[in-house]
Amino acid sequence: MARAVAELRSWPALAASDTRRGLTFAVRGTEILRLSGPDQVQVRLTAPAIDRLGHYLRECVQVHECADGAWVAVQVEAEPDLELLFALTSVAIKAHVP
Template identity: 75%
Template sequence: MAGISAWRRTPTRRGPYVARAVAELRSWPSLALSDTGQQIAFTVRGTEILRLAGRDEIHVRLTAPAIGRLEPYLHACDQIHACRDRAWVAVQVDAEPDLELLLALTSVAIKAHVA
């Protein structure tokens, strides 16, 4: 009889700039880390505003009104893509300027979700 082996899911390896972003964002007092084992996310006052979506991608919940105000700038940036949910954008973080952009958008997201 052949042995049974359990399939074990290995976590997605994060790119170096995503890892740096997570390290930086952990120190922000407004953000709380949520690690379900399958997904890492950050919340502000219980609302998820950041989620790691891949090796070099993070989704940011800006809200539809904030995206509307920033749309000309977001549209011109190759590192930002619309998500299916119109309140979110995907940020490709694979260089230092992308990390800085992500941190700036995170500030916008926090402000949009704090009364």
């Protein structure tokens, strides 16, 4: 997870914040990533993006829908999981930038 955090901190569109709940990342003031465990990150994709990607997300064992329909949880255990996290983070950024 340290590699993911280091990489995400270098992305110019993201602003990192250490909160009581843990490390979060925001784009234009909207929180889009939160570290929710030692190997899990929640990503705010938005409901329309989840609907669009739903078929693929449901087939991926590393991704789980959260109770809030705008978020998914990504289990990061290996290098391919990092690439998935970075790809979903890109989707989240695009979903929150007009």
